Amino acid sequence: xxxxxxxxxxxxxxxxxxxxxxxxxxxxxxxxxxxxxxxxxxxxxxxxxxxxxxxxxxxxxxxxxxxxxxxxxxxxxxxxxxxxxxxxxxxxxxxxxxxxxxxxxxxxxxxxxxxxxxxxxxxxxxxxxxxxxxxxxxxxxxxxxxxxxxxxxxxxxxxxxxxxxxxxxxxxxxxxxxxxxxxxxxxxxxxxxxxxxxxxxxxxxxxxxxxxxxxxxxxxxxxxxxxxxxxxxxxxxxxxxxxxxxxxxxxxxxxxxxxxxxxxxxxxxxxxxxxxxxxxxxxxxxxxxxxxxx
Amino acid sequence: xxxxxxxxxxxxxxxxxxxxxxxxxxxxxxxxxxxxxxxxxxxxxxxxxxxxxxxxxxxxxxxxxxxxxxxxxxxxxxxxxxxxxxxxxxxxxxxxxxxxxxxxxxxxxxxxxxxxxxxxxxxxxxxxxxxxxxxxxxxxxxxxxxxxxxxxxxxxxxxxxxxxxxxxxxxxxxxxxxxxxxxxxxxxxxxxxxxxxxxxxxxxxxxxxxxxxxxxxxxxxxxxxxxxxxxxxxxxxxxxxxxxxxxxxxxxxxxxxxxxxxxxxxxxxxxxxxxxxxxxxxxxxxxxxxxxxxxxxxxxxxxxxxxxxxxxxxxxxxxxxxxxxxxxxxxxxxxxxxxxxxxxxxxxxxxxxxxxxxxxxxxxxxxxxxxxxxxxxxxxxxxxxxxxx
Numbered sequence: 001x002x003x004x005x006x007x008x009x010x011x012x013x014x015x016x017x018x019x020x021x022x023x024x025x026x027x028x029x030x031x032x033x034x035x036x037x038x039x040x041x042x043x044x045x046x047x048x049x050x051x052x053x054x055x056x057x058x059x060x061x062x063x064x065x066x067x068x069x070x071x072x073x074x075x076x077x078x079x080x081x082x083x084x085x086x087x088x089x090x091x092x093x094x095x096x097x098x099x100x101x102x103x104x105x106x107x108x109x110x111x112x113x114x115x116x117x118x119x120x121x122x123x124x125x126x127x128x129x130x131x132x133x134x135x136x137x138x139x140x141x142x143x144x145x146x147x148x149x150x151x152x153x154x155x156x157x158x159x160x161x162x163x164x165x166x167x168x169x170x171x172x173x174x175x176x177x178x179x180x181x182x183x184x185x186x187x188x189x190x191x192x193x194x195x196x197x198x199x200x201x202x203x204x205x206x207x208x209x210x211x212x213x214x215x216x217x218x219x220x221x222x223x224x225x226x227x228x229x230x231x232x233x234x235x236x237x238x239x240x241x242x243x244x245x246x247x248x249x250x251x252x253x254x255x256x257x258x259x260x261x262x263x264x265x266x267x268x269x270x271x272x273x274x275x276x277x278x279x280x281x282x283x284x285x286x287x288x289x290x291x292x293x294x
Numbered sequence: 295x296x297x298x299x300x301x302x303x304x305x306x307x308x309x310x311x312x313x314x315x316x317x318x319x320x321x322x323x324x325x326x327x328x329x330x331x332x333x334x335x336x337x338x339x340x341x342x343x344x345x346x347x348x349x350x351x352x353x354x355x356x357x358x359x360x361x362x363x364x365x366x367x368x369x370x371x372x373x374x375x376x377x378x379x380x381x382x383x384x385x386x387x388x389x390x391x392x393x394x395x396x397x398x399x400x401x402x403x404x405x406x407x408x409x410x411x412x413x414x415x416x417x418x419x420x421x422x423x424x425x426x427x428x429x430x431x432x433x434x435x436x437x438x439x440x441x442x443x444x445x446x447x448x449x450x451x452x453x454x455x456x457x458x459x460x461x462x463x464x465x466x467x468x469x470x471x472x473x474x475x476x477x478x479x480x481x482x483x484x485x486x487x488x489x490x491x492x493x494x495x496x497x498x499x500x501x502x503x504x505x506x507x508x509x510x511x512x513x514x515x516x517x518x519x520x521x522x523x524x525x526x527x528x529x530x531x532x533x534x535x536x537x538x539x540x541x542x543x544x545x546x547x548x549x550x551x552x553x554x555x556x557x558x559x560x561x562x563x564x565x566x567x568x569x570x571x572x573x574x575x576x577x578x579x580x581x582x583x584x585x586x587x588x589x590x591x592x593x594x595x596x597x598x599x600x601x602x603x604x605x606x607x608x609x610x611x612x613x614x615x616x617x618x619x620x621x622x623x624x625x626x627x628x629x630x631x632x633x634x635x636x637x638x639x640x641x642x643x644x645x646x647x648x649x650x651x652x653x654x655x656x657x658x659x660x661x662x663x664x665x666x667x668x669x670x671x672x673x674x675x676x677x678x679x680x681x682x683x
Contacts, residue, residue, distance in 0.1 A: 007510065014506035021504065112334070120338030121599075122527045124560040131539045131564075140513070142506040142536055215503030215528040216561075220336045223501040254499075255507045263497030263508070264470050 009139045011259045012252060017145030019251015020152035021211060025228035026235065026243035027156055028204035034238045035172045035196035037096065038088065042103040043204045044225025045110035050076045050205025051125065051212030051221060052114050058126045065128030069209055076205020077198040084197035089190060107222065114219045122218035129213050144214050151210060155203065156244045163240060172196060176238065230270060234277045236287025246285065325361055325616055325626075327352070327609065328393040329370030330380035330403060332422070337375040339526070340422060340551065340601035341399065345370065347605025348397065350593055355613050362620045366613060369393070377402040384410075393417055394626040395612040397605075401425040401472055404437060411436045411628065418615065418631045420608045422601075424550060426476050429657045436628040438635055439657040440608040441573035441647075442682065444473075445480040446659040447549045448521060449682045450571045452481065454663045455519050456488040465494035465515055465544070467508070467522035467533065474498075474524020477549075481521070493517050498529065505529045509536040512544065521547045531561045534568065545569060553664065554600045559671045566668035569676065571661040574603035574646050576673055584645020607646050611653070614638060648679040659683045 028043045053075040057068035083106060091099050134141045163169040175182045175192045183189050204225075208217075211224060231250050235242025250270065257269040277285065327348065332341035345368070352366045360366060369391055373380040380403035387393060398404050398421035405427070411419055418436045426445040428437045442450065455462050464485060468474040478495070485492050494515035496508045512520065512533070520537075522530055525548070534546050548570035555576060558565040575581060577590065577598045590598060590606070618634035619626055640650040651658045659682045664673035 007514065010510050011507050014504070014510060017506060018504035115334060115338060120334070120342060121554075121557060122339070123557075124527075124531060124562065127562070131535050133536075133539045140510065140540065142504075142509070143539075145504055145506050211503055214532055216531060218336075218526075218528070219338070220501075221503075224503060227501075258499075258507050259511065262495075263499060263502075266499040266502075267470070 006138055010141070011255050013136065013139060013141050014145060015252040015255025016248055017141065017149045017251070018255065019248040020149040021145075021207065021214075021224075021247075022228050022231050022251055023244045023247025024148070024152040024155060024207040024210070025204065025225055026231040026247050027152075027159065027240065028200045028207065029229065029232045030235075030238060030240055030243045031159070031200035031203060032196050033232075034176050034240075036088070036193050037176070038099050038103065039096075039237065040103045040197075040200065041100065041225075041229075042083075042106040042110065043200070043228075044222030045107040046076055046079060046201045046204040047208035047211065047225055048114060048217070048219060048222045049079065049110055050208025051217035052118055052208075053205065054209045054212060055118070055123055055125055055217055058128070059123075065126060069128075069206075072209050073202045073206045076208070077202030079205075080197040080199075080201025081194055083201070084194050088197065089193065111219050111222070118219075120219060122216055124216045125209070125212045127213075144210075148210050148214070151206075152244075152247070155206075156240060159240050168192075168195065227270070230274050232284075234274060234285060236284030238288050239284065239286035242284055242286030324365045324367045325395070326391045326393050327366065327368050327395045327397065327612055328384070328387040328391065328417075329368060329397040330373045330383040330387075330399050331370045331397065332375035332399045333372035335373075335375040337399065337422065339599070340604075341372075341375070343599040343601030344397070344422065344605035344608070346594075346598065347602035347607075348609040350590065350602075351606045351609035351613070353593075354589065355609075361613060361617050364620075366616075368609075370397070373399050373403075375399055377406055381406060388414075388417075394628075394631060395419075395616065397421050397608060397612075398423070401428070401476075404428055404434075408434055408437065415628045416626075417628050418612070418635065420611065422604070423473075424657075425473075426480065429655065431655050434656060436632055437656055438611065438632070438653065440604060440611055441550065441657065442571075442659045442661050443657045444476040444523065444549060445484075446657060446682050447571045447573075447661060448477040448481040448523065449484050449659075450661040450680045451519075451521055451547050451549075451569075451663065452484050452488055452490060453680055453682060454677050456490060459518055461489055461491065462518040463491045463493045463515070465496060465512060465517040465520040466492060467496045467498065467520055469502075469524030470497045470499050471524055477523055502529060503532075505532050506536065509533060509540070512537060513540050513542060516542060517544050519545050519547060521549075522552065523549045525552055527552065527557045527561070530568070531564055535564045538564065547571075547663075550600065550604075550661075553673065555666065555671065555673045556597060556599060558666045558673075563668050565666050568666040569663055572600065572664050572673065573658070573661045574600065574607060575648060576600075576664070577602070578672060579675075581645050581648070586644030586646050589644075603646060607643060610643060610646070611635060611638070614641070649681065654683075 032040045050072050053072040054068050057063045057071050129144045134143045134146050171187045231246040235246025254266050258266050356365050371383040394417045396419040401423040404423050420438045424443050426443045428434050429443040553570045553572045615631045615635040619630045624630045639652045662679045663677040665676045
């Protein structure tokens with residue numbers, strides 16, 4: 001294999017890996033939007049909190065990473081449940097912009113809390129993923145990125161299957177389609193809302209741990225969530241498949257742009273892509289036509 | 295005379311207003327250092343330390359009687375590291391207080407407020423920015439940088455590399471921000487002058503986490519040194535971790551804001567060998583004739599970060615300029631304060647900087663290369679103090 005071709009394959013694999021991380025974060029946005037029609041901007045900060053919870057459990061309490069990881073995910077889910085029950089549910093029926101703004105405020109509160117509890121300086125997470133390089137044939141892949149890819153792939157596949165075949169998943173889809181009709185069919189709509197927030201926030205917290213394992217944690221790491229928001233908008237706010245394909249595509253394109261055009265073009269290409277996608281399919285590549293834009 | 299209730303109330307009000315006016319007169323006598331400080335947000339870790347460093351130096355000055363009998367006071371508010379907020383804080387503080395010395399939180403703020411400083415002509419301003427653009431006394435007559443500017447920092451690293459490994463190959467890794475891009479063009483020119491070969495330039499988007507693609511470029515170029523700039527910590531540890539895993543022998547270096555040892559300590563073994571330029575001594579440095587370091591350790595028994603040293607020296611330079619202006623009986627204004635600051639020559643910082651310092655222009659082009667030892671959890675000096683004036 002020629003050096004240039006091998007290099008192209010390697011950067012493409014790296015792009016797919018980092019795209020998988022984007023897809024996993026995008027999934028958190030989609031899960032909550034799909035059921036509740038709320039764009040939860042605080043997903044970015046829940047992602048940050050997931051990283052800090054892992055830090056607290058693994059570095060602070062000295063727990064094994066394999067205990068700290070599920071506890072962090074549970075912590076994210078618990079936060080999602082509390083927020084939904086305490087803040088979001090009382091706002092049912094309010095203007096979507098009001099609910100959206102509440103999630104913006106919630107994000108600020110979470111950042112402030114993290115700064116108060118853990119301080120403002122960036123930190124590194126205790127290593128729990130091997131750094132030994134992985135080679136697919138001759139092609140190098142960062143092990144952490146490969147792990148992120150597998151985790152994101154498995155998680156998203158599980159959710160795709162659940163939504164298609166599981167009774168609860170069908171209830172969630174029914175709630176998303178028409179809340180009043182879902183109520184009349186006996187579906188526990190508030191329960192569905194809670195589950196969506198719990199699972200969405202748990203997913204974000206898990207993504208935060210993966211992200212923190214790669215790039216460390218800081219109170220500003222939620223910025224990554226904004227990149228994932230691009231994925232969600234391109235893929236479709238209510239499409240899990242859109243999150244996966246959008247994430248992988250964006251990761252690939254960013255990797256190619258960074259390599260062949262230069263890192264300074266990555267953002268230009270990303271947002272250029274967003275504009276083009278919006279012009280062609282305003283509701284996202286895989287989204288539902290009726291999506292209300294904020 | 296019969297004391298009525300109304301009279302008593304009047305007397306009380308009079309006494310209160312007298313007390314207030316005396317308090318105001320006292321406050322007017324203070325020399326106020328204003329500050330737009332990033333106590334929250336992306337740069338909060340630095341802002342908190344800077345405030346501590348400035349406050350401690352001001353306390354030392356006041357405990358010793360102040361400047362010409364006047365007390366020094368720091369008046370600041372949080373900016374969240376946002377330019378609009380920094381400007382709002384500046385406007386608020388300068389309208390409430392008589393301020394001749396100011397600390398700004400960013401390059402963006404320094405550049406935004408520069409025309410206003412010229413218009414007011416009443417103060418000088420330092421800050422957290424070491425931007426090369428600010429190191430121009432004609433364009434920024436009232437600005438000063440409490441150390442080398444970013445170009446001078448990279449030049450110090452290049453001087454070190456040229457001495458250690460003549461003809462070495464270098465990769466420049468910069469964040470795609472105003473901060474990150476600052477020294478690129480000048481670094482390439484200086485590297486060429488020193489016979490060093492810049493074989494790779496990597497620009498990372500702001501907030502980027504995964505650097506696998508960039509590491510692949512690094513593996514292709516296999517540079518002897520990689521100088522990164524525009525970061526606090528991430529994504530440098532990931533660069534180092536993946537490069538080590540791939541068997542690269544590249545030595546990673548950084549500039550001042552990446553040099554806090556407590557941050558690298560959390561990275562662990564991967565951080566071992568990371569090098570960079572530091573204009574000030576570390577809290578734990580062993581040094582003869584460093585009474586200020588001793589005082590700092592006495593005031594604060596626990597480690598203080600690099601931002602603390604920067605704040606401490608910034609306050610020292612401001613106070614020294616004010617002292618010189620008042621000693622000559624001149625008016626406290628921007629021109630006089632800056633002229634006084636420019637008379638600082640072979641000035642002893644009490645060991646905060648390793649050489650007697652001078653500030654003929656807007657910066658102090660002195661620094662030293664340190665290397666992180668994971669075993670000791672400290673940055674250890676690997677060069678003498680280098681002056682790139």
